[in-house]
Amino acid sequence: MNRYNYIYVNLCANNYFVYVKYYVTFAAGFNCIQMDNIKIFGKGWNFSQDGPGNRLLYHFQGCNFTCPWCSNPEGIPVKGALLVRSEKLQDSFCPYGAIKNRVLDRERCETCPERACVHKNRNEAIRFSIKEYTIAEIIDEVENSRGLFHSGGGVTITGGEPTLQFKLLKKLLTELKHIHIHTAIETNASHERLPELFGLIDLLIMDIKHFDPKIHKNILGISNGRIIDNLVKAAQTDIDIWIRIPLIPDFNNNIQTMERLAEIIKSINRKGITVELLPYHDYGRVKWEQTGKVYPMPDKKIPADDLIAYRKIFINNSIQILKT
Numbered sequence: 167m168n169r170y171n172y173i174y175v176n177l178c179a180n181n182y183f184v185y186v187k188y189y190v191t192f193a194a195g196f197n198c199i200q201m202d203n204i205k206i207f208g209k210g211w212n213f214s215q216d217g218p219g220n221r222l223l224y225h226f227q228g229c230n231f232t233c234p235w236c237s238n239p240e241g242i243p244v245k246g247a248l249l250v251r252s253e254k255l256q257d258s259f260c261p262y263g264a265i266k267n268r269v270l271d272r273e274r275c276e277t278c279p280e281r282a283c284v285h286k287n288r289n290e291a292i293r294f295s296i297k298e299y300t301i302a303e304i305i306d307e308v309e310n311s312r313g314l315f316h317s318g319g320g321v322t323i324t325g326g327e328p329t330l331q332f333k334l335l336k337k338l339l340t341e342l343k344h345i346h347i348h349t350a351i352e353t354n355a356s357h358e359r360l361p362e363l364f365g366l367i368d369l370l371i372m373d374i375k376h377f378d379p380k381i382h383k384n385i386l387g388i389s390n391g392r393i394i395d396n397l398v399k400a401a402q403t404d405i406d407i408w409i410r411i412p413l414i415p416d417f418n419n420n421i422q423t424m425e426r427l428a429e430i431i432k433s434i435n436r437k438g439i440t441v442e443l444l445p446y447h448d449y450g451r452v453k454w455e456q457t458g459k460v461y462p463m464p465d466k467k468i469p470a471d472d473l474i475a476y477r478k479i480f481i482n483n484s485i486q487i488l489k490t
């Protein structure tokens with residue numbers, strides 16, 4: 167038995183059971199989420215988009231922000247989300263009668279004991295966002311991928327918002343540091359304990375979406391005070407920092423906002439901060455529909471001239487810009 171094996175008592179949907187991890191197999195797709203497993207809604211590889219070199223990304227489930235432009239809405243609910251392709255849905259997929267005339271009654275799914283629809287029709291009409299992994303499973307996968315982390319690559323933990331699973335995130339980063347993997351986290355930087363992770367990462371990728379605390383809170387649900395505090399604390403360490411600013415129509419797409427953000431970043435006066443401006447896109451639209459929600463963004467784009475003008479503002483403030 168290794169250090170990840172221990173006994174659980176689990177209470178779930180009127181079922182009470184005890185099991186020893188790895189020694190008892192229980193029904194695949196059981197509706198409960200094990201508290202010691204990392205909940206992930208996506209993973210995959212990319213090159214230099216989320217940190218240097220070739221990187222393995224893990225998208226942690228759950229987010230505390232309410233960005234209406236989110237391109238991964240299935241990653242927002244902590245408890246996970248069902249994604250439905252209604253053109254492929256059939257009433258017979260649900261043994262509890264929650265699908266009628268190809269329309270899913272999501273309220274009934276909230277208390278579903280087993281999510282049979284997902285396991286019968288995997289990856290076709292309906293899927294559940296969360297897959298669970300132990301830290302040991304992720305470390306094994308990373309070890310087996312070691313030869314692929316070329317050009318300074320490594321692992322990036324992103325989301326959702328990875329700090330919502332703080333304890334497990336910290337444990338995983340500790341393990342990754344122990345085996346000398348280059349690590350980055352991509353975060354909205356709102357977690358009060360974020361600075362505890364700075365000694366465990368090589369790169370902090372953090373968003374700053376707006377300078378105004380009221381606007382920030384109105385649109386995203388949380389003020390930006392702690393985000394700026396955490397940036398100041400990160401700047402006192404020697405980790406690399408990328409600040410991502412999404413350019414969003416009718417939210418921050420104006421010269422005044424970019425000038426204020428440039429002022430804030432300049433005032434921190436730290437070498438090695440890179441800013442990346444990310445023009446809005448609507449790639450998430452389909453997934454909003456698949457998760458049963460109306461896509462809330464207006465049909466607008468960021469003009470190319472605006473992007474050029476905003477980049478100049480940062481460059482004129484001696485801030486390094488990452489062009490992607």
Ligand code: SF4
Nearest residue numbers: 260264275278282283
């Ligand atoms: S989650 Fe449960 S109730 Fe909902 S469609 Fe699937 S099997 Fe039916």
